[in-house]
Amino acid sequence: MSEYQEIGFEQRMALVDFRVSERAHITVDGDACRGCTTQGCVVACPANLFVPTSDGGILFNYEQCFECGTCYLVCNTEGAITWTYPEGGHGVVFALS
Amino acid sequence: MTAAEGSAASRSGARGSGASGSGLRIAACAKWVDLRPGVDALTGRVSTDERRFGFSAADAAALEVALRLGSEWGAEVDVVVAAPAPAEGAIRSLAAAGASRAIRVDLPSGASSKQVAASLAAATADADVVVCGDYSLDVGSGSVPASIAHRRGAAQALGLISVTPESPGVVRAVRRLDGGRREHLRVRTPAVLSVEGSVATLRRAPLRSLRAGHAPAVEVIDPVGLAVASVRLDRTEPVRPRARALPGPNGSAAFDRVVELTGALVARTPPRRVDAADDADAAADAIIEQLAAWGYLDPS
Amino acid sequence: MSVDYDAIVVGAGPAGSAAAIALARSGRSVALIERGPFPGSKNMYGGVVYGRILDGIVPNWWEEAPIQRWVTRRATMMMTDTQALTVDFRTAAWGAPPYNGATAYRPDFDQWLATHATAAGAELICSTTVTGVLRDGNRVVGVRTDRPDGELTARTVIACDGVNSFVAKEAGLYGEVEAHHYTVGVKETIRLGRDVIDQRFGLRGLDGADFEIVGCTNGIPGGGFLYTNLDTVAVGVVLELPSLAKQDRRPEQILAGLKSHPAIAPFLEGGEIGEYSAHVIPEGGLAMMPELVGDGLLVAGDAAAMCLAAGIWLEGVNFAIASGHAAGLATADALRRGDTSAAGLSGYRRRLETTFVLADHRKLAGAPELMMSPRMQRAYPQVACNTAERLFTVENPRPKTGLNAIVRSELKAAGVKVADLGRDALRGLRSFG
Ligand SMILES: Cc1cc2nc3c(=O)[nH]c(=O)nc-3n(C[C@H](O)[C@H](O)[C@H](O)COP(=O)(O)OP(=O)(O)OC[C@H]3O[C@@H](n4cnc5c(N)ncnc54)[C@H](O)[C@@H]3O)c2cc1C
Numbered sequence: 001m002s003e004y005q006e007i008g009f010e011q012r013m014a015l016v017d018f019r020v021s022e023r024a025h026i027t028v029d030g031d032a033c034r035g036c037t038t039q040g041c042v043v044a045c046p047a048n049l050f051v052p053t054s055d056g057g058i059l060f061n062y063e064q065c066f067e068c069g070t071c072y073l074v075c076n077t078e079g080a081i082t083w084t085y086p087e088g089g090h091g092v093v094f095a096l097s
Numbered sequence: 098m099t100a101a102e103g104s105a106a107s108r109s110g111a112r113g114s115g116a117s118g119s120g121l122r123i124a125a126c127a128k129w130v131d132l133r134p135g136v137d138a139l140t141g142r143v144s145t146d147e148r149r150f151g152f153s154a155a156d157a158a159a160l161e162v163a164l165r166l167g168s169e170w171g172a173e174v175d176v177v178v179a180a181p182a183p184a185e186g187a188i189r190s191l192a193a194a195g196a197s198r199a200i201r202v203d204l205p206s207g208a209s210s211k212q213v214a215a216s217l218a219a220a221t222a223d224a225d226v227v228v229c230g231d232y233s234l235d236v237g238s239g240s241v242p243a244s245i246a247h248r249r250g251a252a253q254a255l256g257l258i259s260v261t262p263e264s265p266g267v268v269r270a271v272r273r274l275d276g277g278r279r280e281h282l283r284v285r286t287p288a289v290l291s292v293e294g295s296v297a298t299l300r301r302a303p304l305r306s307l308r309a310g311h312a313p314a315v316e317v318i319d320p321v322g323l324a325v326a327s328v329r330l331d332r333t334e335p336v337r338p339r340a341r342a343l344p345g346p347n348g349s350a351a352f353d354r355v356v357e358l359t360g361a362l363v364a365r366t367p368p369r370r371v372d373a374a375d376d377a378d379a380a381a382d383a384i385i386e387q388l389a390a391w392g393y394l395d396p397s
Numbered sequence: 398m399s400v401d402y403d404a405i406v407v408g409a410g411p412a413g414s415a416a417a418i419a420l421a422r423s424g425r426s427v428a429l430i431e432r433g434p435f436p437g438s439k440n441m442y443g444g445v446v447y448g449r450i451l452d453g454i455v456p457n458w459w460e461e462a463p464i465q466r467w468v469t470r471r472a473t474m475m476m477t478d479t480q481a482l483t484v485d486f487r488t489a490a491w492g493a494p495p496y497n498g499a500t501a502y503r504p505d506f507d508q509w510l511a512t513h514a515t516a517a518g519a520e521l522i523c524s525t526t527v528t529g530v531l532r533d534g535n536r537v538v539g540v541r542t543d544r545p546d547g548e549l550t551a552r553t554v555i556a557c558d559g560v561n562s563f564v565a566k567e568a569g570l571y572g573e574v575e576a577h578h579y580t581v582g583v584k585e586t587i588r589l590g591r592d593v594i595d596q597r598f599g600l601r602g603l604d605g606a607d608f609e610i611v612g613c614t615n616g617i618p619g620g621g622f623l624y625t626n627l628d629t630v631a632v633g634v635v636l637e638l639p640s641l642a643k644q645d646r647r648p649e650q651i652l653a654g655l656k657s658h659p660a661i662a663p664f665l666e667g668g669e670i671g672e673y674s675a676h677v678i679p680e681g682g683l684a685m686m687p688e689l690v691g692d693g694l695l696v697a698g699d700a701a702a703m704c705l706a707a708g709i710w711l712e713g714v715n716f717a718i719a720s721g722h723a724a725g726l727a728t729a730d731a732l733r734r735g736d737t738s739a740a741g742l743s744g745y746r747r748r749l750e751t752t753f754v755l756a757d758h759r760k761l762a763g764a765p766e767l768m769m770s771p772r773m774q775r776a777y778p779q780v781a782c783n784t785a786e787r788l789f790t791v792e793n794p795r796p797k798t799g800l801n802a803i804v805r806s807e808l809k810a811a812g813v814k815v816a817d818l819g820r821d822a823l824r825g826l827r828s829f830g
């Protein structure tokens with residue numbers, strides 16, 4: 001019998017319904033991150049949306065966000081993350097959770 | 098979206114002033130579909146869930162275009178959706194963006210494009226302009242707008258990437274053609290327009306029109322019976338060619354029989370090659386000539 | 398003063414719907430504002446709703462609630478990388494009315510509960526995010542939303558907007574927010590098929606299983622869970638935030654570790670992931686609870702850190718329903734008396750004191766710290782598993798070592814002092830006993 005394969009991260013995220021809004025509900029100030037030694041957001045964000053850049057900054061994509069709150073809670077740098085909820089009706093929509 | 102906000106501001110003025118306006122009516126049609134049907138990775142089985150149902154970006158854009166035309170011309174906008182009863186909440190929220198009427202044609206989700214088009218054509222009979230999304234997410238043939246236009250004898254401009262109102266009853270539209278070309282159209286009412294999702298983003302409904310008693314109630318109308326409604330398609334079966342007796346192959350050795358069966362080692366017409374890169378016209382002529390020779394085409 | 402509503406409830410999760418039900422049934426005008434396209438669309442959790450609290454709100458709820466399975470088997474598993482020791486409890490009593498716990502999907506459950514609010518007359522407004530509160534001096538007099546003409550006024554606002562509660566924070570009810578009071582839960586819902594689940598978990602009909610797991614989180618304080626739905630299972634881990642941020646394994650990798658554990662993998666084999674999800678949990682209990690009322694404002698559910706989470710306990714939906722309902726009733730009282738100031742709304746706290754909500758939180762006040770301690774997370778599972786392994790490994794002709802001796806040597810190996818063990822046992826008894 002064929003079996004379902006363990007899937008890659010992109011496929012995992014593709015299983016979730018994200019109704020992407022035009023407005024980014026979370027923004028990250030890459031400059032503020034350059035002084036951050038821990039970069040806890042990178043390992044903690046369950047959607048893996050924080051990508052460290054070679055110059056010590058952070059690249060952030062808001063589209064596939066669970067709106068969970070982990071990132072702003074683990075970040076200790078004032079002003080690095082601006083966190084709001086997406087426009088009503090947009091963002092993540094769960095079905096089987 | 099400053100354009101949307103600008104027209105949102107002038108809309109309240111436009112709404113009650115059909116008389117002072119052009120007297121035109123505009124209808125926006127939308128289809129209630131599963132925006133994200135599930136597909137089983139192993140079996141390919143498709144599953145739908147009513148909670149994921151909604152209106153495609155193209156259908157939402159159609160309403161926005163309709164609202165912009167409406168506020169420019171002082172015309173009222175109707176939202177018309179062919180859908181079953183569970184769609185009413187979604188229709189109400191859609192219409193709350195600024196439509197003056199919300200109409201549901203009572204059809205099941207799987208109704209045929211023909212039936213949908215006939216019903217929408219009847220429901221929008223008094224609209225001067227009908228705006229639709231370019232094609233639906235589920236069936237996706239894009240035939241409904243064309244079919245509405247045909248039934249109503251209206252002009253059609255389909256797959257538009259930009260719509261701008263000109264004088265009342267006339268719009269300028271741009272259509273994408275193959276190879277990156279654009280076609281600029283001037284369309285006069287009565288007309289059916291279908292638009293791509295990128296044309297416009299639907300404005301957010303003001304809070305007030307979402308509240309109970311403020312949104313227009315959804316009017317329900319019956320679908321139009323099709324002329325062929327007395328014939329119902331139950332199912333279509335796969336082709337089953339009739340059995341045909343064939344003489345067995347000659348030859349005493351198995352090898353000879355196989356050769357005869359497969360037609361190998363027999364002289365045959367070699368395939369013709371025409372290089373299309375050199376001369377496309379000659380290639381097309383050759384294809385037509387060959388098809389005619391085989392009897393697929395009438396040579397005249 | 399002319400206002401749009403008697404009360405505005407922010408968030409149509411279990412807390413919000415319960416509050417709206419109480420108010421609407423008292424004949425009050427209520428708006429229930431939800432930012433998702435439908436109630437439950439933004440919400441995920443482990444998977445078990447404890448329904449007793451619903452008895453007084455929706456009689457015979459079990460006949461209509463959209464549940465997946467009734468939990469009749471509850472197992473607690475202590476785990477090391479290669480071992481697992483399980484305490485497995487089953488009772489038929491939980492599989493019949495009035496039931497105990499049930500697995501359900503939140504998009505189903507929350508939407509169902511919200512229909513009881515609208516049936517009672519509450520006005521549900523979806524796809525609308527509350528972006529702030531309207532104030533008159535110190536008093537909250539309404540909310541601002543992200544829609545055009547988006548302001549609504551009310552005599553009271555009830556913040557049921559979940560763990561990140563920006564409403565309670567904006568109103569100044571929270572002190573400093575400390576990350577160590579929060580965990581993040583990540584989970585996969587895995588499609589297996591009903592028969593396969595019945596066979597692997599030893600279930601029949603609508604019976605369901607609920608596994609809570611300690612020691613599966615790579616040393617990060619937290620825990621794991623495995624729940625059965627009708628034809629899917631939910632498997633997830635819960636991880637304390639600062640510790641998660643300090644190490645280098647990502648949440649889905651830690652979850653993959655749990656999934657491949659020899660005690661878990663056989664349950665999941667051949668399944669297909671249907672959804673991956675994540676959400677933050679307020680774990681701090683009493684230690685992090687905000688002020689519960691302000692002038693014209695109440696806070697309930699996760700917004701008020703009412704979730705009871707302490708290792709193997711993960712109950713939030715029932716606490717949200719109870720606190721939301723209490724907030725709704727207290728608001729109805731206050732409206733009747735015409736005083737919705739903080740003093741007028743203080744009946745809310747009194748109601749919570751007399752129900753299980755604050756009583757349980759008091760009782761389990763020390764539990765989060767105990768359950769999250771390194772001993773509970775690493776040492777005790779190690780000691781328990783090794784003890785069991787040595788006890789059950791047959792080594793004759795060598796004579797068997799006595800249990801006592803095994804435990805002592807294992808405690809020593811794991812670096813646990815007997816005094817610590819005693820203290821933890823006492824604390825555990827006080828909390829859970
Ligand atoms: C991984 C995990 C596992 C869990 N397991 C269990 C379990 O097995 N059993 C159990 O009982 N509990 C469990 N819980 C806890 C439980 O999920 C929560 O305690 C419960 O959901 C709290 O309910 P609530 O109504 O207070 O908040 P929520 O359920 O979070 O609802 C808040 C609602 O408010 C809306 N909202 C938020 N902000 C706004 C805004 N600004 N405007 C409009 N709407 C807004 C949200 O969209 C949401 O619908 C678990 C939690 C997690 C994360």
Ligand code: SF4
Binds near residue numbers: 033037050081
């Ligand atoms: S977002 Fe915060 S935690 Fe992440 S890198 Fe920037 S400063 Fe550090």
Ligand code: SF4
Binds near residue numbers: 045072
């Ligand atoms: S809210 Fe959660 S999912 Fe979204 S970016 Fe932050 S940590 Fe990642």
